[in-house]
Amino acid sequence: xxxxxxxxxxxxxxxxxxxxxxxxxxxxxxxxxxxxxxxxxxxxxxxxxxxxxxxxxxxxxxxxxxxxxxxxxxxxxxxxxxxxxxxxxxxxxxxxxxxxxxxxxxxxxxxxxxxxxxxxxxxxxxxxxxxxxxxxxxxxxxxxxxxxxxxxxxxxxxxxxxxxxxxxxxxxxxxxxxxxxxxxxxxxxxxxxxxxxxxxxxxxxxxxxxxxxxxxxxxxxxxxxxxxxxxxxxxxxxxxxxxxxxxxxxxxxxxxxxxxxxxxxxxxxx
Amino acid sequence: xxxxxxxxxxxxxxxxxxxxxxxxxxxxxxxxxxxxxxxxxxxxxxxxxxxxxxxxxxxxxxxxxxxxxxxxxxxxxxxxxxxxxxxxxxxxxxxxxxxxxxxxxxxxxxxxxxxxxxxxxxxxxxxxxxxxxxxxxxxxxxxxxxxxxxxxxxxxxxxxxxxxxxxxxxxxxxxxxxxxxxxxxxxxxxxxxxxxxxxxx
Numbered sequence: 001x002x003x004x005x006x007x008x009x010x011x012x013x014x015x016x017x018x019x020x021x022x023x024x025x026x027x028x029x030x031x032x033x034x035x036x037x038x039x040x041x042x043x044x045x046x047x048x049x050x051x052x053x054x055x056x057x058x059x060x061x062x063x064x065x066x067x068x069x070x071x072x073x074x075x076x077x078x079x080x081x082x083x084x085x086x087x088x089x090x091x092x093x094x095x096x097x098x099x100x101x102x103x104x105x106x107x108x109x110x111x112x113x114x115x116x117x118x119x120x121x122x123x124x125x126x127x128x129x130x131x132x133x134x135x136x137x138x139x140x141x142x143x144x145x146x147x148x149x150x151x152x153x154x155x156x157x158x159x160x161x162x163x164x165x166x167x168x169x170x171x172x173x174x175x176x177x178x179x180x181x182x183x184x185x186x187x188x189x190x191x192x193x194x195x196x197x198x199x200x201x202x203x204x205x206x207x208x209x210x211x212x213x214x215x216x217x218x219x220x221x222x223x224x225x226x227x228x229x230x231x232x233x234x235x236x237x238x239x240x241x242x243x244x245x246x247x248x249x250x251x252x253x254x255x256x257x258x259x260x261x262x263x264x265x266x267x268x269x270x
Numbered sequence: 271x272x273x274x275x276x277x278x279x280x281x282x283x284x285x286x287x288x289x290x291x292x293x294x295x296x297x298x299x300x301x302x303x304x305x306x307x308x309x310x311x312x313x314x315x316x317x318x319x320x321x322x323x324x325x326x327x328x329x330x331x332x333x334x335x336x337x338x339x340x341x342x343x344x345x346x347x348x349x350x351x352x353x354x355x356x357x358x359x360x361x362x363x364x365x366x367x368x369x370x371x372x373x374x375x376x377x378x379x380x381x382x383x384x385x386x387x388x389x390x391x392x393x394x395x396x397x398x399x400x401x402x403x404x405x406x407x408x409x410x411x412x413x414x415x416x417x418x419x420x421x422x423x424x425x426x427x428x429x430x431x432x433x434x435x436x437x438x439x440x441x442x443x444x445x446x447x448x449x450x451x452x453x454x455x456x457x458x459x460x461x462x463x464x465x466x467x468x469x470x471x
Contacts, residue, residue, distance in 0.1 A: 001389065001390065001430060001431075002368065002387045002388070002389050002431060003387060003388045003389070003390075003408060004387065005387055005388065044455060049387070049388055071283075074283055074284055074287060075287055076287075076291070078284065078288050078291075078409065078453060078454065078455055078458055078459060079453055079454070079455050080450055096272060097280070097281050098281055098283075099283075100283045100284060100287075102279065102284075102453065116456050124280070125318075125320075125412075126384065127320075127384055127386055127412045154287075185384070185386065186386070214382050214383075215382065215429065216386060216387070239382075240387075261385045269408040
């Protein structure tokens with residue numbers, strides 16, 4: 001039986017020579033800052049199923065720095081590696097794959113040019129194309145949008161791009177379905193309402209999207225403890241959960257999260 | 271020296287790094303002449319691309335590949351590199367190598383396709399390739415089709431994904447795995463190490 005996946009996310013600041021992982025790392029807590037490939041090796045030891053490297057600097061000239069990070073990582077870490085942030089065109093994807101990435105994730109570029117999903121899937125395979133969706137709840141009914149029941153009332157979910165700075169007017173559920181038809185292999189679904197809150201995943205969002213598509217959905221945004229991951233993997237059809245700060249800060253190991261999942265009846269690779 | 275056949279469809283960095291990591295001496299071979307000149311102790315057909323593309327791009331290597339296999343050189347096929355060893359695939363009209371009797375068919379309705387993720391092995395026979403691997407160990411799969419060997423005795427391990435399917439097959443010097451050992455962390459490296467040990471013997 002296929003195991004549910006636990007995916008640490010490494011947000012990389014590539015503005016320094018070797019890059020560094022920065023998510024949730026404040027100046028006072030610098031001991032948790034890490035060199036990306038060293039953290040990657042640690043997560044491999046802990047039993048992570050996959051790793052996602054997001055370039056949060058995402059300027060064009062940093063592409064080569066990310067390639068170096070992936071090259072260094074793939075010398076010693078043998079699990080699926082995804083690169084996201086700043087993948088704008090097929091050439092960026094190719095650079096990532098040549099450096100050792102197995103998948104790329106696209107968000108803004110795919111919303112601006114949906115054909116990019118088809119192109120990546122065609123040239124590198126469906127499994128190589130992850131569509132990242134950053135979605136925000138909208139409680140005001142709009143024509144054509146899929147309304148979803150939540151404890152806080154009916155809402156739809158709007159896709160955002162440019163790192164959450166701009167909104168698209170596009171319904172996240174409809175976009176997920178279109179992305180599957182275009183050949184995306186995974187959907188990395190981040191709740192903007194929950195991201196950074198540590199209040200737990202957006203269960204209604206995750207359930208709505210994972211019930212609407214046949215490709216795996218990676219739940220993201222809001223993870224504060226292992227029980228949150230248990231909740232989203234037990235109560236929705238999500239195939240994977242992503243978390244960053246609970247791992248980077250050393251609050252929990254991947255192994256501890258998986259032990260909690262196993263006890264809760266979720267099938268994981270231990 | 272272990273020859274990794276580069277049939278031009280994708281990145282072979284991971285399999286190269288993984289074989290090197292476990293003490294092998296891999297080189298990437300990009301044309302038949304290089305394969306003839308290489309004096310390979312073992313051959314790896316990696317897993318990239320679709321069945322038809324893989325076969326079309328592998329065909330130039332086929333004479334030398336058959337020579338090596340018939341002379342007893344250990345062969346490891348990974349993912350598509352496993353599927354092309356069979357006679358035919360529902361994915362393509364192009365014939366496979368036919369080194370193993372059987373078909374490649376699409377995963378059943380009712381499961382998400384491709385299978386993508388970590389799944390468990392059930393060991394059917396203890397072989398050198400699977401030394402140190404236990405029932406229930408997880409490996410990383412990415413595939414939409416699976417192999418149905420005609421002779422069930424070649425099946426060394428199976429996995430369950432809507433159907434019980436062969437995921438490790440072995441016949442004499444031919445070894446093949448449906449999952450990606452080079453993406454399967456510690457246990458994947460162990461399988462590659464076992465293969466490398468086999469080559470040294």
